[in-house]
Structures are given as C-alpha cells and as structure tokens.
Amino acid sequence: MTTPIVVDSHPLDKIFRSDRLPHIWCPGCGIGIAMRCYGQAVLESQVPEEKHVVTSGIGCSGRVAGYMYLDSYHTTHGRAIPFAAGLKLAKPELMVTVFSGDGDLVSIGGNHLIHAARRNIDLKVICINNFNYGMTGGQVGPTTPKGARGTTAPYGNPELPFNLPYLMAASGANYVSRWTTLHVRQLKEDILYTFSKPGFTFIEVLAPCPIGFGKSNNIEDGLEEMRLYRERCVLIEDGDVYAEALGIDLREDQPIYIGRFIDRDRPAFKPIQVEAG
Amino acid sequence: MTNRTVLTGKHFIHGDEACAEGAIAAGCRFFGGYPITPSTEIAEHLALRLPQVGGIFIQMEDELGSMAAILGASAAGVRSMTATSGPGLSLMMENLGLGIMLEIPCVVVDVQRGSPSTGLPTMPGQSDVMQARWGTHGDYEIVAYAPWSPQEMFDLTIRSFNVADRYRIPVLLMSDEVVGHMVERVVIPPADQIELWERKRPKSPPNGRFDPFLAEDADLVPPMVHAGEGYRIHYTGLTHNERGYPEMTAETHHRLVTRLVQKIRRNIDQITLIEGYYLDNARILVISYGCTARSARRAVREARNKGIPAGMLRLISLWPFPEEQVKTLAKDMDAVIVAEMNLGQVSREVERQLRRAVSGVYHAGGAMIPPEPILNAIQEAAA
Numbered sequence: 113m114t115t116p117i118v119v120d121s122h123p124l125d126k127i128f129r130s131d132r133l134p135h136i137w138c139p140g141c142g143i144g145i146a147m148r149c150y151g152q153a154v155l156e157s158q159v160p161e162e163k164h165v166v167t168s169g170i171g172c173s174g175r176v177a178g179y180m181y182l183d184s185y186h187t188t189h190g191r192a193i194p195f196a197a198g199l200k201l202a203k204p205e206l207m208v209t210v211f212s213g214d215g216d217l218v219s220i221g222g223n224h225l226i227h228a229a230r231r232n233i234d235l236k237v238i239c240i241n242n243f244n245y246g247m248t249g250g251q252v253g254p255t256t257p258k259g260a261r262g263t264t265a266p267y268g269n270p271e272l273p274f275n276l277p278y279l280m281a282a283s284g285a286n287y288v289s290r291w292t293t294l295h296v297r298q299l300k301e302d303i304l305y306t307f308s309k310p311g312f313t314f315i316e317v318l319a320p321c322p323i324g325f326g327k328s329n330n331i332e333d334g335l336e337e338m339r340l341y342r343e344r345c346v347l348i349e350d351g352d353v354y355a356e357a358l359g360i361d362l363r364e365d366q367p368i369y370i371g372r373f374i375d376r377d378r379p380a381f382k383p384i385q386v387e388a389g
Numbered sequence: 390m391t392n393r394t395v396l397t398g399k400h401f402i403h404g405d406e407a408c409a410e411g412a413i414a415a416g417c418r419f420f421g422g423y424p425i426t427p428s429t430e431i432a433e434h435l436a437l438r439l440p441q442v443g444g445i446f447i448q449m450e451d452e453l454g455s456m457a458a459i460l461g462a463s464a465a466g467v468r469s470m471t472a473t474s475g476p477g478l479s480l481m482m483e484n485l486g487l488g489i490m491l492e493i494p495c496v497v498v499d500v501q502r503g504s505p506s507t508g509l510p511t512m513p514g515q516s517d518v519m520q521a522r523w524g525t526h527g528d529y530e531i532v533a534y535a536p537w538s539p540q541e542m543f544d545l546t547i548r549s550f551n552v553a554d555r556y557r558i559p560v561l562l563m564s565d566e567v568v569g570h571m572v573e574r575v576v577i578p579p580a581d582q583i584e585l586w587e588r589k590r591p592k593s594p595p596n597g598r599f600d601p602f603l604a605e606d607a608d609l610v611p612p613m614v615h616a617g618e619g620y621r622i623h624y625t626g627l628t629h630n631e632r633g634y635p636e637m638t639a640e641t642h643h644r645l646v647t648r649l650v651q652k653i654r655r656n657i658d659q660i661t662l663i664e665g666y667y668l669d670n671a672r673i674l675v676i677s678y679g680c681t682a683r684s685a686r687r688a689v690r691e692a693r694n695k696g697i698p699a700g701m702l703r704l705i706s707l708w709p710f711p712e713e714q715v716k717t718l719a720k721d722m723d724a725v726i727v728a729e730m731n732l733g734q735v736s737r738e739v740e741r742q743l744r745r746a747v748s749g750v751y752h753a754g755g756a757m758i759p760p761e762p763i764l765n766a767i768q769e770a771a772a
Contacts, residue, residue: 129623132634162595162619167461178623178635183616185464186625186635187457188487194421194454198461198469199616201445202419206465206617224457227450383445 127151127161129181136175140326140334142293142319143240147176149296150211150238153303154182159207166209167196169221172247172321173213173240190221193228196235201383207307209236215245215253218274222254229283231381232311238303239314241276242321243362250324257361261328276316277373278355286311288374290358292318294341295370302372311380318360318368329363337362344368394442395580404542404569405430405472408498408562409438411546412470414583417496418444419469421458423451423477426510427566428500431472452480459495460488464624466615468550472498475517476507478524485559486525489649491624492602492611494553494588496546498562500569501679503754513566514754515679516731521561522708528646530653532660533561533708535678539573545705551586552660556652557610563707565730567680567757588613595619602645603631609652653709662705663714667693671700673770674719676739676747677728678704681758685728688763697771707735712742719743724770728763730754 168177170189252262306313320337459469503509677685692699727736
C-alpha cells in the first residue's frame with residue numbers, strides 16, 4: 113500500500129480560506145509558518161471560531177487576514193491596530209488579533225502601536241519581523257540592523273533599528289514575547305496563551321525573508337536563516353537579560369534572545385460607563 | 390423613566406453640542422476623535438454623554454487612528470462618528486477611502502476653519518468643500534451635508550447617519566466655525582418622532598458561503614454583516630470581487646468602482662436636500678450654503694424689498710451635487726450668483742453644470758461674509 117502524496121484536504125483547511133491558495137509568499141518565507149501557528153491556536157482556543165476576528169495592514173504579513181477563514185479585515189497601511197481597537201471596543205466578546213509586519217506596525221503604524229500598548233487595549237498583536245519591506249522589494253525599515261543592505265540602502269543602512277520587545281515593554285503592553293518561525297510549538301502555545309491574557313499582548317516573530325532581506329545580506333536562503341535561529345537563539349529565563357541585549361543583527365554571531373519578556377497585569381482599557389443622572 | 394437618550398424639548402445650545410445630541414439621538418454609540426478647534430466641543434460633549442447611554446468615547450492618538458477606529462466600530466455593528474476640522478480632515482482622507490471601498494457607514498463632521506494648513510483655527514471657513522468631494526485618492530462618490538444653524542446640526546447629524554447606513558458610505562457633515570459655535574434655539578423632538586433608517590441586513594443566517602459584496606437589489610447596496618455574526622467575511626481595501634476576495638484585474642476593478650459610484654448616483658433623489666427662498670418670478674438666482682447662506686438670504690430679502698427679482702437656492706446637500714435641481718432652477722434666470730467662504734469651489738461646480746459663467750461672492754475665510762457684498766452682486770446683476 114502506498115501513501116498518497118497528494119491529499120484532498122489538510123487538517124487546517126477549516127481555518128484557512130483554502131480556495132485562495134496558493135498564497136503569494138516567496139519560497140523560504142516564514143509568514144506561512146506563523147500563520148499556521150495562529151490557525152492552530154484559534155482551533156485549540158476556548159473561543160468559538162466565529163468570535164475570532166483578524167485584522168491586518170499592508171505588506172506581505174498583511175495578507176494573512178485574507179487567508180484566514182475568520183471574519184477578517186485587510187485595512188490600510190499601519191492602521192490595523194486602531195481599526196481593531198474600534199472592533200474590540202464596540203463588541204468586547206470578539207477575540208481580535210492583529211497580524212501584520214514590522215514595517216506596517218512599527219513604522220507607518222508606530223504611533224498606533226505604542227498608544228494601543230499604553231492604553232492596554234485587549235488586542236492580540238502578532239508582528240512578523242523580517243527586517244525589511246518585503247512586498248515592495250527589500251527596502252530597509254524600522255527593524256533593519258545598522259549597516260545591513262537594502263534596495264533603499266545600497267551603501268548599508270545608516271540608521272539604528274528599534275528593539276521591539278524593549279519598545280513594547282516601555283509602552284505598557286501586558287505581555288511581550290519573541291519567537292522565530294523555527295519555534296512553531298512554542299509560538300502556537302504562546303498565541304494560545306495570549307488569547308487568555310487580558311490587555312495588550314505583543315508577540316514578535318522573527319521570520320526569514322530570503323528574497324527581500326537575505327539576498328542583500330548574505331543569508332543564502334530561508335533554510336540558512338532557520339539554521340542561524342537554531343544556532344543562536346537563547347531561551348531566556350525571567351529577567352536574566354538586559355533589555356538592550358534584545359537587539360538583533362543576523363549578520364553578527366551573537367545570541368538572539370527569545371521567550372517571554374513581559375507578563376504582567378496592568379488593567380486592560382475599559383471605556384467609561386456611568387449611570388445617567 | 391425619563392429618556393436621557395433623546396433630550397426632547399427646547400434648548401438654547403451651540404451647533405457643536407446640537408451635533409453631539411443629534412448623534413446620541415441617532416443611536417451613535419461610538420466616537421473616536423482627536424481634539425481640534427473649532428470642533429472640540431463635539432468630542433467634549435460626547436465624552437460626557439456617551440458613557441451615560443452605554444456608548445463608547447475614545448480620544449485617539451491622531452486623526453488617522455480616529456478614522457480607522459470608527460470604521461472598526463461600525464464594522465462591528467455600532468453607529469460611529471468622528472469630528473474634526475481641516476487639518477484633521479486631511480489626515481482622515483486615507484481611511485475615508487477605506488470606508489468607501491469597504492462600504493462601511495460612518496459620519497465625519499468637519500467644522501471648517503480658515504485654511505489651508507493651520508490657517509485660522511478659531512475662525513470660520515468653507516474651503517474644505519472640494520476636499521470633501523475629492524480628498525481621498527481615486528474615483529468615488531461621497532455624500533456631504535452643510536448645516537446652516539444649530540437646529541440643522543442636530544437634524545443633519547441624524548440624516549447623515551441614516552444616509553450612511555442606508556447606502557453604506559461615510560457621510561461628511563460639512564459645518565463651519567460660525568454654525569458650530571453659534572447659539573440658537575434647538576428643538577429636539579420626542580424619540581418616537583425621530584426617523585431612523587436601518588442598515589440593510591442579509592436575509593438568511595450564516596450557512597456556508599456568503600458573498601458580502603454581492604449587490605442584488607436595484608439600489609446596488611449589498612446587505613451588511615458585522616464581525617462576529619458567523620458569516621466569516623473578508624473585507625479588503627484591495628480591489629475585490631463579490632466574495633470579498635482580492636481580484637486584481639481591470640474588469641473586476643471597473644465593475645467594483647462603477648458600482649460604488651452608481652449606488653450613490655442612482656439614489657441621488659433620496660440623498661439630496663435643498664431649500665428655496667423668494668423663488669417666485671425670480672430672475673436672479675443666488676446659490677449658497679452653510680453660514681454664508683444666512684447672509685445670502687438676508688441679501689435676497691433686501692433685494693426683493695428694493696424691487697429686484699432675486700431668489701435663492703440653499704444647498705443642504707453639497708455632494709452628490711444636486712445638478713438636476715440647479716439646472717432646472719437656473720434655466721430661466723438672467724444671472725446666477727454663488728456666495729461662499731472660499732475663493733470659488735461650489736461656483737465651479739455650478740458653472741460646470743450650467744455651462745455658463747456665474748458671478749461669485751467670495752472670501753478666503755476668517756469672518757462671515759456679510760449681506761452687503763451679496764446684495765451688491767445682486768444689484769450689479771440687475772443693473
């Protein structure tokens with residue numbers, strides 16, 4: 113008896129819009145892996161699928177909303193968070209996830225990101241960080257390491273990048289963690305955990321972008337970047353690393369700290385309600 | 390129980406407060422905004438009132454976020470609004486386009502001030518009229534109303550919500566600093582006398598595939614479903630097919646954009662509001678709107694007292710432009726005058742429709758145009 117190579121359906125078909133496949137992502141891209149973790153977490157969560165909503169902005173990661181078989185909103189560049197805030201505040205029973213990329217969330221949407229974290233609005237943010245603008249063809253962005261090359265930095269990036277967990281911790285998020293697309297089980301468990309964590313949660317997911325970032329920076333392909341993750345990632349215990357050490361430069365042989373950085377219980381944003389006098 | 394939701398009775402309040410009470414009476418239960426003169430009183434009043442009626446007030450980090458938040462809240466099924474002035478309106482243009490593309494109803498109040506740029510924050514203007522029409526990129530139709538009194542700030546806010554929901558479109562309430570800060574009598578009717586239009590909703594409960602952008606009715610408006618209802622809809626600002634999926638072809642794009650435009654053009658009679666004064670046997674037509682229309686009516690009355698056959702048309706809806714009514718009225722007129730607090734915006738639209746020159750009474754803004762220059766223009770036309 114032979115095992116069929118092509119099967120009619122995949123166990124996760126019920127959570128993806130399989131009628132939209134194939135997806136747009138390049139070979140070696142990490143976004144699909146993170147999307148799978150999200151889909152698995154949705155299926156395993158205590159919240160009915162009908163009450164899960166996903167919003168996203170613009171860019172490769174922004175396309176995730178269009179592949180999830182959920183109520184899904186693919187909004188404007190950088191504005192997924194305020195759109196999601198409106199959804200969540202208007203209908204608190206929804207579990208609202210914002211799935212987008214570093215350029216979308218941190219550059220053009222940076223103001224919304226820090227203010228949503230400050231308010232501690234009950235949103236679940238999954239931020240793909242691939243260190244560049246992939247969809248438009250490998251431009252440098254707010255997470256690109258200093259010196260790294262991009263199509264808008266042919267001589268190397270002259271700017272310093274954001275350290276996202278540090279930024280989110282300082283802004284007030286209730287929960288901040290970092291994984292890579294190599295850490296699929298931890299990532300799925302972590303997303304599942306944030307569904308039960310009130311307030312603003314932020315998961316940074318390092319993901320290969322071999323076409324946009326790798327090509328310009330001597331990271332041969334997606335597999336090579338996954339190998340770097342395996343060699344360099346260090347799982348932190350609570351409080352055993354300085355925030356400054358959370359910076360990342362894939363071109364340097366230095367540790368990439370991953371794990372849960374912040375898990376606290378500031379009160380989640382709640383609109384004021386008063387009795388009419 | 391006293392109904393604190395609709396403050397039925399006679400009030401002596403300013404336009405911004407009347408607008409806020411109109412929103413409450415219309416069932417608006419979400420306001421996301423950013424402070425900006427001369428609209429701030431709307432936010433302040435709703436910060437007080439919304440928590441009393443189970444609504445949500447949130448002061449956002451900027452106008453980009455405000456506009457995105459009200460679209461999100463409306464997508465969840467709640468009537469939503471923001472209020473701003475010129476500089477904020479510029480920032481809202483991005484997501485105004487998203488609202489048009491996703492067909493999410495909402496109301497955006499623009500209490501206009503002297504512009505461009507920071508301009509005259511505390512002083513009036515009417516120079517955002519063309520931005521209201523064409524400010525976001527692309528081809529579209531939009532709906533805009535221009536109140537001329539605090540009473541209309543109340544009435545037209547309700548009207549704006551109704552039209553927004555009925556046709557699934559953001560509606561702009563183009564007020565100005567004079568009307569926003571003017572204090573006058575406002576009569577709020579009993580709740581059961583306030584007409585509220587419902588969103589068109591799907592006929593069947595969720596059952597497998599649902600096409601959220603399939604418009605089967607003659608009005609070209611697809612029924613709206615809200616987040617969390619089980620229809621598993623996808624909304625995207627990309628060109629999309631009836632299923633809601635991105636479909637980036639010239640054919641789909643043309644089909645979508647044409648429907649978005651036609652759903653307003655086809656229903657223009659239900660959207661348009663105009664008012665005429667002294668039109669019997671008029672030979673000189675004055676067209677105006679908003680606060681300037683108050684001076685224009687005075688000028689026309691004085692012209693009549695002098696025996697000049699002047700009449701007036703007040704545009705209550707600016708967009709879509711009431712072209713048929715304007716053409717019909719202007720047909721037999723010897724002269725057409727447009728009075729507005731900008732250097733010629735609506736006048737160009739009037740000229741475009743009538744294919745004849747009109748004379749304008751313009752001012753760049755900062756103070757209401759008094760009746761005298763309008764009366765002078767009428768007298769010149771009569772001479």
